[in-house]
Amino acid sequence: LSHGAGGRAMAQLVADLFVAAFDNDMLSAGNDQAAFDVSEGRMVMTTDGYVVSPLFFPGGDIGSLSVHGTINDVAMAGARPLYLSASFIIEEGFALSDLSRIVGSMAAAARDARVKIVTGDTKVVERGKADGVFISTTGVGVVPEGLNLSADAARPGDKVLLSGTIGDHGIAVMSKRENLTFDTEILSDSAALHGLVAAMVAAGGPGLRLMRDPTRGGLAATLNEVAASSGVGFKLEEAAIPVRPQVHAACEFLGLDPLYVANEGKLVAVVAPDHAEAVLTAMRAHPLGLDAAPIGEVVADDNRFVQLTTAFGGGRIVDWLSGDQLPRIC
Amino acid sequence: MRGQVQGVGFRPFVWRLAAEFGISGDVRNDGEGVLIRAFAGDVDGFVGAIKENPPPLAHIDTVERAPLAGTAVQPGFSIVETDRSSARTGATPDAAMCPACHAEILDPEERRHRYAFANCTHCGPRFSILENIPYDRASTTMRAFDMCPSCRAEYEDPADRRFHAQPIACPDCGPRLWLERDGVEIEGDAIAAAAKLLRAGKILGIKGIGGFHLACDAANEDAVRLLRERKRRPKKPFALMAPDMDAIRCHAALSPAEEALLNDPAAPIVLLEKADDIPAGSLAPALAPGLSVLGWMLPYSPLHALLMAAVDGPLVMTSGNRSGEPQAIGNDEAGTKLGPFVDAFLMHDRPIARRLDDSVARIVSGDIRLLRRARGYAPASLDLPPGFKSAPPVAAFGGELKSALCLSRAGTAILSHHLGDLEDALSFGEFQKAAKDYSRLFDHCPQIVAADLHPDYRATRFAEAEAERLGVPLTRVQHHHAHIASAMAENGWPADGAPVLGVALDGLGYGPDGTVWGGEFLAATYSGFTRLACLRPVPLAGGDAANREPWRNLVAQLDTAMGWDVAQKRLGKSALAGLLSEKPVANLRVLMQRRLNSPLTSSTGRLFDAVGAALGLAFDRLTYEGEAAMELEALGAGISPDRAYPFAVVEAGNIRHLDPVPMWDALLTDLADGMPPGQISARFHLGLARATAQLAKKLADEISAGAIALSGGVFQNALLMRQVAEELDGCGLPVLAQREVPANDGGLAFGQAAVAAARALR
Ligand SMILES: [Fe+3]
Ligand SMILES: [Mg+2]
Ligand SMILES: [Zn+2]
Ligand SMILES: [Zn+2]
Structure with a gap:
């Protein structure tokens, strides 16, 4: 792709690529905006920028990630995602073939999720002003009547449910980027979770307190945020948290704690105790929640600590980190 | 008089001396210490005698004398009860049973014969039972026990050893000891029954002064292994309690300083070099695998003394906790947490107000070195x-x-x-x-x-x-x-003293440059410092994983020192090459090259891990902090090295690096020549000590330092500490090393x- 002179023709080329791939009336209409009816209830809106190296990794690429990530942020409100916008910042010299691969993957992800990409934008910038391609997506969706999921809603006694294994995405991306080879290839878990969410909402109703997708900073960062917002602590059982053996081994090797590693297709839910069983059953009945597990509970704690208990007693404090994981031992 | 003068029997001591020197007047506790008003008699002799021979637990820091004006002379000498709010403190450390109390519990004529909670103003629990200040009975966990008339009389008699001994107790009115199994009290003599169980190889939970211990017969390998299994503590050394000094002497060569420390009122665990001629079968090998020192203590409460006399042999006395957690102090807490570990509990009903682990100390170069400051010191x-x-x-x-x-x-x-x-x-x-x-x-x-x-x-x-x-x-x-x-x-280096040359040999500490420090030569005043030199930094491959797995540090060191290909050639088909071939070295080198969770570190602790790993010590993984380094020290202890491995000093920008490259070169040659590991360890220790001392002296000279200060966890290594101190001897500068801190x-x-x-x- 080129920038400057001839950039205009190129932009048209790219736009055509998108229209063909995303294939929907609103986009094809060629307006600078998408117009759609507003439905009953409350709408949610979210936006996220996607910057990932490498752009293609086992289990996904920046395209599918930019669809899944934003859908999931909409879905964590308990909402049904409807439309996405997409904005691309592309570095001069980026291969058109790679771009069309990314766009194709976005289109497939959106199609599978039954969400339309209805408007967008493209800029090509000088070499060095970007790293391949950056994608920014915005999503809107609707929340069912009466549902109000919020990070400050966790109460002592509530159960914590996790939809599946943790650490897959972060380790998959890092292994690919750093050229580390492990015995078994580790795939990103990148996936759109709104289907799973819908099943959980149906099963849990008002018993659902909140849902979060533990992306950057992992489960540890997510639960520390919730603990701070809700003014509570968490007690998690180490053995109950599902981690794939190969991810566990890779984390051991890298010296990383899987609790701090990013996920892109997992959610953690806080559920009132009397609804936990029903929600868990619904999760396990969904293809993205087969490994769902109760991993602990909300406790009263002035320190707002997330604690990990082991089978032999002892509670490790899983703190928020100020930056990267830093060695502590002296 | 200022210092540790309250709550240690100071006033009755003064009262007795006053009579001796014909002093009239009074003594009281006040906000600064003890105030004595003396009106007549041999005041100089009186003050001299106070300073000469104060009560065992007292420390007089300063004595200030001033003439008294306009107060009438009154007959006799009295102890004035102080208005409680004006007394300063009374929070003093717990003290081991004194000889007088020990004699008493052994004497069938005494009413405290075989009483596990005897104490007096010169001994007994203090900080561990203190709930509040000022220190009197009502503000200790003894408040639940009403003094009987006999105890009350002793408590109120200034001539008695128990005058104002707040935890005073006797079998009639004080705490009670019992043995329980599965929460049910067992009838009969608790001490005798407990001793019998211990001799039969059982594991007991024992409530002591600052918390619970887990105990078993130290000679019984099966019992020690069982305790390791239950506590999930595969190798970390267990502390021992011996019935008396003679029993320790059978197992360790004792210096007078070590004997004195074992007998100190603080009664710490003292790390002692194993004797060469330990009677076969008298100590279980599983007590401290791979180490040449054992931690010993003497009975420090009547309970321990009675039990140890009944067992008549050393016991393992390890802190009663689940791995990583603090030691249990409450009876219910112990039941829940330690119940699964033990066959029975030796319990009592004097609550512990404050959890105090056993202190751990060592004598190195004639001085005490505290490794853990707790009971008896705090x-x-x-x-x-x-x-x-x-x-x-x-x-x-x-x-x-x-x-x-x-x-x-x-x-x-x-x-x-x-x-x-x-x-x-x-x-x-x-x-x-x-x-x-x-x-x-x-x-x-x-x-x-x-x-x-x-x-x-x-x-x-x-x-x-x-x-x-x-x-x-x-x-x-x-x-x-x-x-x-x-x-x-x-x-005591003065606040405005000259800069010192500080040598911190340590595990890890965060550096202001975002790397991880741990082998530092600093020009330091109290308020600031300049980093003059450090151990040559290498990647800490995998962050905390490198703190757990010594082999990573070996790879990092060799890779940095000579490149991995050369290192591999040098290792040839050695046993070490075999161990390394099982490890994901290629991936580890990627981590290091890409600086992936692999910050640079100048840690001395990790250098010890690397050298330990080269000798196969805890190669895969440490089971406790310091394992490889402690085993490395044990290998080198008692061996006189015939040479020292060389280290280089190289300029690196505006600081200098103490570079182990020549050390690794020599070490690999020795490994290839089949040099015994003890000799390799000894050469390493001596080499590091010499290089450290030489660089320290040179830098001290350059900055005109007023002293050389040594600190950091690596100086717990007695071998290294001793050698560095020897190398610095005669350098003309004071050497400031740690003792009670x-x-x-x-x-x-x-x-x-x-x-x-x-x-x-x-
Ligand atoms: Fe340190
Ligand atoms: Mg977002
Ligand atoms: Zn005594
Ligand atoms: Zn009594």
Whole structure:
């Protein structure tokens, strides 16, 4: 792709690529905006920028990630995602073939999720002003009547449910980027979770307190945020948290704690105790929640600590980190 | 008289001397110590006698004499009851059973014959039963026990050894001992029954002074292994208690200083070199695999003395906790947590107010070196050097592991007891409680809060919150600067003294440059420092994983020293090459090259791990902190090296690197030549000691340092400490090493307090 002179023709080329791939009336209409009816209830809106190296990794690429990530942020409100916008910042010299691969993957992800990409934008910038391609997506969706999921809603006694294994995405991306080879290839878990969410909402109703997708900073960062917002602590059982053996081994090797590693297709839910069983059953009945597990509970704690208990007693404090994981031992 | 003069039998002691010297007047506790008014008699002789031979637990810091004006002479000498609010403290350390109490419990004629809770003003529990100040019975956990008339009479008689002994008790009125199994009390003589179970190889939970112990027969290999299995503690050494000094003498060669330390009222665990001729079968091999020292202590309470006499052989006495957690102190807590570990409990009903682990010490180069400051030492105050008197009060919160906090004020500092590793939630809870507890007991309100530079230490976070809560400034102190300041302050280096050359050989500490420090040569004053040199940095491959797995540090060292291909050639088909071939070395080198969770570190602790791994010590993984280094020391102990491995000093920008490249070269040659590991270890220790001392002397000379200060956890290594001290001997500068303040992170808070105070004075 080129920038400057001839950039205009190129932009048209790219736009055509998108229209063909995303294939929907609103986009094809060629307006600078998408117009759609507003439905009953409350709408949610979210936006996220996607910057990932490498752009293609086992289990996904920046395209599918930019669809899944934003859908999931909409879905964590308990909402049904409807439309996405997409904005691309592309570095001069980026291969058109790679771009069309990314766009194709976005289109497939959106199609599978039954969400339309209805408007967008493209800029090509000088070499060095970007790293391949950056994608920014915005999503809107609707929340069912009466549902109000919020990070400050966790109460002592509530159960914590996790939809599946943790650490897959972060380790998959890092292994690919750093050229580390492990015995078994580790795939990103990148996936759109709104289907799973819908099943959980149906099963849990008002018993659902909140849902979060533990992306950057992992489960540890997510639960520390919730603990701070809700003014509570968490007690998690180490053995109950599902981690794939190969991810566990890779984390051991890298010296990383899987609790701090990013996920892109997992959610953690806080559920009132009397609804936990029903929600868990619904999760396990969904293809993205087969490994769902109760991993602990909300406790009263002035320190707002997330604690990990082991089978032999002892509670490790899983703190928020100020930056990267830093060695502590002296 | 100022010092540790309250709650230690000082007033009755003065009262008795007054009679001897014909003094009339009175004695009382006041806000500063003890005030004596003397009107007649041989006052000089009287004061001299007080200073000459004070009660065993008293320390007189200063005596100030002034003429009394206009007060009438009254007949006789009296002890004045003080208005409680004006007495300063009374929070003094627990003290081991005194000889008089020991004789009493052995004497069938005495009413305290075989009584497990006998004590007097010269001995017994103090800090461990203290709930409040001032120190009197109502503010201890003894308040639940009503004194019988006999005890009351002793308590009120100034001529009695138990005058105002707050925990005074007897079989009629005091705490009770019993043996229980599965929560059911077993009838009969608890001591005899407990001893019988122990001799039969059972594991007992024993409630002591500062917490519960887990005990078993130290000669019984099966019992020791079972205890290891139950406690999930595969190799970490167990502490031992012996019935008496003779029993220790059978197993360890004792120096007079070591005997004195074992007999000290603080009664710490003392690390002692194993004797060459330990009678076969008298100690289980599983007590301390791979180590040449064992930790010994003597019975420090009547309960222990009676039990040890009945068992008549050494017992394992390890702290009663689940792995990583603090030691249990409550009876119910012990039942729940330790129940699964033990066959029976030896219990009593005197509550423990405060968890105090056994202190751990070692004699190196004739001086005490505390490795863990707890029971018997805390909360004794430490004097700050000249010049600190006018500094504002500081609260310092130490590091992440072996945590302890420190409160300083008006030229003195209180370094708390060992509070454990703060990653554990319960230990952190203890830490928070201790922060409140100490500030209340010592009525301390800081104007400055001090913390480590590490942003994610829980102690740092806690300090930040405290500073905010109190609305006072927070001072951050670099880890190794704090270690060095700790050594300076412990040795009385004046606040405005010349810069010292500080050598901090340590595990890890966060550096201001974002790398991880741990082998540092600093030009230091209390308020600041310059890094002059360090051990050559290598990647800490995989961050904390490298702290657990010594082989990673070996690969990092060899890769940096000579490149992996050369290293591999040098290793050939050796056993070490075999061990390394099982490891993902290629991936590890990617981590290091890409700096992936692999910050550079100048850690000396990790260099020890690497050398240990080269000899196959804890190669895969440490089962306890310091394992490889301790085993490496054990290998080299008692071997006289015929040469020292060389280290180089190279310029690296504006600092110098102490470079182990030539050391690795020589070590690999020795390995290839089949040199015994003991000799390799000895050559390494001597090489590092010489290189350290030489570089220290050179740098000290360059900066015209006033002294050389040594600190950091690596100086717990007796072999290295001794050799560095020897190499520095005669350098013309004072050597400031740590003694009653641990060289490990247990001493950090003390150093942080000194730094913060000095910065405030500037
Ligand atoms: Fe340290
Ligand atoms: Mg977002
Ligand atoms: Zn006594
Ligand atoms: Zn009595």
